[in-house]
Amino acid sequence: MILVILLQRISIFFLFLIKLSIYIFCTSFIFSTIISAKIISVKLADRFLYSLILFGDFLRGIEIVELFNIVAFAVVGMGFGLATIFLPKYLGRYVSAILLIILVPIIFLTTQMVRYDIWVEQVANNENLSLDGAELLANSFLNQRVGNDGIYGFYLYTAQFPILPDKKVQMNNLDRLEKNVNSKFVSLIGVPPGVVSWAMSLCFWVIRIFYFVVAVVTTVAHFREGLRIVKC
Template sequence: MQQSLKQVGSILLYFLGSIGYLASAAAIVAISVIIKFAALLLADRVLYTIFIIGDLLRGIEIIELLNILVFAFIGMGFGVGTKLLPPKFGRQISAALLIPIVPLVFMSTPLLRYSLWLDKVAEKDNLSPAQTQTLTNSFLNQRVRSGGFLGYYIYTAQFPVIPTKQSEMQDLDSFEKKVNSRFVQLTGIYPTVVTWAMRICFWLLRIFYFSIAVIATIAHFRDGLRIAGR
């Protein structure tokens, strides 16, 4: 009888621990996304508005350096959170959850930027959501042969500034030349070299930022496990 009560107590304890773990995991992810969103808004209003340099900072997605802190927080949180799970499976469960969570949280920034871009297009040309979607998809399909978020992600990997007005989209050559001239002024490099350099460097930077996210998560996940004694 006493042994049965202990088993029931253990099951109840693990059940409550699992609920606490899920709640903690959801809170960690939510806080991380909120931090990234707040940082993005701040960068849009302060960093990216700086003359000439702002476009460069936007292009290299400087705000992604925040990933070091954000993913350190995620890794540490999920590591410590294993304390709430059964010792036998805690590490494996947290590690398995981190595999989809890390890329999803990482991609939250470009997703938010895409949403903000749609809002700006709609606001500047006074368009409805449906009209905005049609206009932006048409523009992206013409430029990178893909619409929606994927088209936006590909385009911004090739060019740091994306037009927010219908007139700019229709006269894109002038718009891109204007932006390129700012980079030429800043770097002193020929426009054609600037264009190719941006296409290569921006993709490499995205890979670099994601690598930072993964490394920070793994390193601090291990620290969290040590703190939790797992």
């Protein structure tokens, strides 16, 4: 009798391990697929949309590619919700919820990570530098502009000004470029340059917050739908 009970517990444990392995595989596959799709979408946008002469900088400024988040985070939320079927009822719900809290910001910031890498590559190509040398030049520029380097500095800078200088001479003459852009706005709407800069920065931050809220709401809604389908 004791042997039978022991065998039952062992079989239950191994069944749990099998289901846990399937859960890990499914969630890892969903995460890696969405990250890959985000990388591809950002690179396509940089090549075909942001290079447009008249509207490229505007589209980059409003980060139009983030509209893909609606689809991406719907898939993530639904997928993680459905995957809970492989775990015990309440455990699956809590594990998936914790993973989503961690992974959603990472997926959301993938856009900035890829854009930063693309920018460094463009600097390297234009200045005939190695990637390490180009990154040093780019980070030096970011430090001068926003006091931070790397992806975080890039994130802060692009929230203030959408134009990315990819040549050293452009970086050195950026103040003149910003003044030219601001003067165009001043001539069009008749407000001081400082107000224009502040308004642009505020606008870009509002857009980013909006996209993040959309990502969170979309994920939560589809996660709950996935739970409803599997009755978890």
